[in-house]
Structure formats: C-alpha cells, structure tokens
Amino acid sequence: MGVRTMVLEGPRFEIGRDDAAFPAALAAISNPPERLFGVGNPDVLREGLAVVGARRATPYGRSAAKRFAGRAAERGVVIISGGARGCDAVAHEAALAAGAPTVAFLGGGCNQIYPAENAGLFQRIIGGGGAVVSEHPWDFPPQGYTFRARNRLIAGLARATLIVEAGLPSGTFSTADEALTAGREVWVVPGAITSASSRGSNRLLYQGALPIVDDDAFDDALLQTFGCLRFPDEEAEKEAPAPARPGVETPTETLLEALRAEPLGMEALRNLAQAARPGEDSFTWLMVWLATAQRDGLIAQYPDGRYGPALTAGRRR
Numbered sequence: 001m002g003v004r005t006m007v008l009e010g011p012r013f014e015i016g017r018d019d020a021a022f023p024a025a026l027a028a029i030s031n032p033p034e035r036l037f038g039v040g041n042p043d044v045l046r047e048g049l050a051v052v053g054a055r056r057a058t059p060y061g062r063s064a065a066k067r068f069a070g071r072a073a074e075r076g077v078v079i080i081s082g083g084a085r086g087c088d089a090v091a092h093e094a095a096l097a098a099g100a101p102t103v104a105f106l107g108g109g110c111n112q113i114y115p116a117e118n119a120g121l122f123q124r125i126i127g128g129g130g131a132v133v134s135e136h137p138w139d140f141p142p143q144g145y146t147f148r149a150r151n152r153l154i155a156g157l158a159r160a161t162l163i164v165e166a167g168l169p170s171g172t173f174s175t176a177d178e179a180l181t182a183g184r185e186v187w188v189v190p191g192a193i194t195s196a197s198s199r200g201s202n203r204l205l206y207q208g209a210l211p212i213v214d215d216d217a218f219d220d221a222l223l224q225t226f227g228c229l230r231f232p233d234e235e236a237e238k239e240a241p242a243p244a245r246p247g248v249e250t251p252t253e254t255l256l257e258a259l260r261a262e263p264l265g266m267e268a269l270r271n272l273a274q275a276a277r278p279g280e281d282s283f284t285w286l287m288v289w290l291a292t293a294q295r296d297g298l299i300a301q302y303p304d305g306r307y308g309p310a311l312t313a314g315r316r317r
Contacts, residue, residue, distance in 0.1 A: 003108070003142060004116035008039045010126040012110075015042060029156040029182045033135035039110050040131030044101045048078030049226070050158035052175050053087025053165040058197050058263070059300045059310050061165030064189045065090040068162055068218055073100035075228040080105070080158050082150060083122060083132070085115055087164050087172075092121060101130040105153045108142030110134050148174055155179035160225050162187045162212065166200030173200040176209070187212050187221055192262035251276035252289065259299055263308035 015036045023045045051069040053061045069079050069091035079095035081088040083104035095102035113119045122132045155178035166172035186209040191198020212218050222228040254276045273286040293299045300310040
C-alpha cells in the first residue's frame with residue numbers, strides 16, 4: 001500500500017460527537033464516528049454531493065466525474081469524495097477548478113496519506129477552502145477495512161451520492177449501499193451493459209436509483225435536492241435555436257456517436273467504417289480518423305484495446 005507519511009499544511013481541527021460543530025448529517029447515521037480529525041476548513045463539513053467511482057476508471061467514468069462534479073461545484077454545492085485514484089480524484093479536481101470547496105475523507109489518519117501520489121491534491125483541497133478529514137487519529141495507518149468504513153462517512157455527509165462508474169463488487173458500490181442505509185439519495189450515470197466497470201452502476205439503476213442520463217437530468221436532480229437553479233446563460237443556450245444539421249450523418253459523426261454509446265474494438269469500428277463509407281478504402285480512412293480523433297482529444301484507446309470517449313470530450317458548451 002503506497003502510504004506517505006507527511007504533515008499537510010493548514011489549520012488542524014478535532015471535533016467530537018458532542019461538539020456543536022459536529023456535522024448533524026453524520027451524527028444522524030447509524031454508526032457515527034466518535035471524533036473527526038481534519039486539516040483545513042471545518043465549516044465546509046456540511047451536506048453536499050458525494051461523487052464516487054472506480055479507482056481503475058475508464059475515460060468514460062473520469063469524464064462523467066469531471067462533468068457532473070464541476071457542474072454541481074459551479075452552483076456552490078460542496079463535493080465530497082474519498083481522495084482515491086480515478087473518479088474520486090477527478091471529482092475533487094473538478095471542484096477545485098470551479099473554485100468551490102471539496103471534502104476528502106481518508107481511510108487512515110491525516111498524516112498517513114494514501115494514495116501517496118495524491119498528496120499534492122490533498123494540499124490543494126486545503127488551500128482551496130476545503131478539508132481533508134478522517135475519523136482516525138493523525139498517525140493511524142490505513143487498513144483494508146478502514147476504507148469500507150470510510151465510505152459511510154462520504155455517503156453520510158452527502159445529501160445525495162452520484163455513482164459515475166462502479167463494478168461488482170466494488171468499494172463504490174458499497175458507498176451506494178451506505179447512502180441507502182442512511183436514507184440518502186443515490187444517483188447513477190448509466191454505462192454500457194457490456195462494460196465490467198458499469199455492472200454495479202447499471203445494477204443500481206435496475207434497483208431503482210435515479211438515472212443521470214444527461215445534463216438536464218442532473219440539473220433537475222440538483223434543483224429538487226439542493227435548490228440549485230440553472231445559470232442564466234444556460235437558459236439562453238437552451239432557448240437558442242440549434243444549428244442546422246444535414247439530414248445524413250457523416251462517417252465521423254457515425255463513429256463518434258457509436259463510441260459515446262459504448263467502447264468498441266477494431267473489428268466493430270471497421271464494420272462501421274465500411275458501412276459509413278461503402279466503396280472506398282474504409283480501413284485506411286478509419287486508421288487516419290482514429291489517430292486524428294485521439295490527437296484532438298475526442299477519443300482514447302482503453303487498456304483493453306477498445307476505443308471510447310476521452311476525458312476532455314466530456315462537456316461541450
């Protein structure tokens with residue numbers, strides 16, 4: 001386990017369950033922590049939106065975490081997560097980019113940074129008006145069981161938990177369980193039924209979680225749960241007429257839409273290219289298009305060799 005012993009710079013606080021400053025939302029869960037140890041701003045420990053997802057996140061999961069965490073943070077909602085690799089770290093970064101505070105709950109004490117490579121992120125969270133928090137004393141080493149226990153704090157402080165990517169089984173799925181146990185809302189970004197990284201997410205949807213299928217669905221959920229209204233410029237964008245599009249999709253549009261729906265391997269992409277460009281050297285065109293689309297940040301090649309949406313292609317304004 002890559003743990004880094006260090007002292008995070010910033011004001012330190014300890015809050016007992018009997019203290020007036022102890023978060024009411026955490027006091028109300030079935031197994032509240034006895035004490036909170038934190039670095040940063042204790043006032044940020046208020047009900048917000050938990051954004052969690054897979055550590056070994058796909059570009060699709062990372063894009064969803066960035067998109068929706070940033071969208072909520074821009075409206076003043078505190079983003080809560082676990083500081084882990086993958087979707088958690090992306091959610092924290094999106095909140096910081098929006099100039100909003102974010103809270104990271106650790107599995108060990110705040111002097112035992114895990115994962116070690118996120119030490120800089122934790123320091124930026126503190127510098128951005130947020131807080132890095134644990135229920136364990138400062139030098140308590142992280143253990144396997146403490147991360148599952150930590151998930152109840154993420155879900156307990158949040159008014160709603162957004163699952164952007166989760167396999168089965170997974171720590172992310174357990175966070176959703178903790179949210180449901182605490183009587184909190186669970187929102188889920190759907191994934192491809194063929195993706196192992198989305199099996200937990202899609203199972204939650206089958207069990208009745210709120211599907212976040214696009215920006216409008218997310219904005220409606222924010223409005224109902226947090227009272228967040230749309231920004232005026234977004235309302236103007238919605239009312240503006242859409243640009244005219246030709247009646248027939250171009251080959252590029254065909255491939256991009258297919259990849260937004262699910263990651264595809266080379267054989268499937270070649271079949272799509274042949275259908276979109278009959279009678280031409282479709283394979284050569286496909287290889288050029290793949291290289292260009294990756295260069296432009298529209299798509300990415302995943303570790304398993306398939307292609308899908310890239311992180312930077314998540315939000316189009």
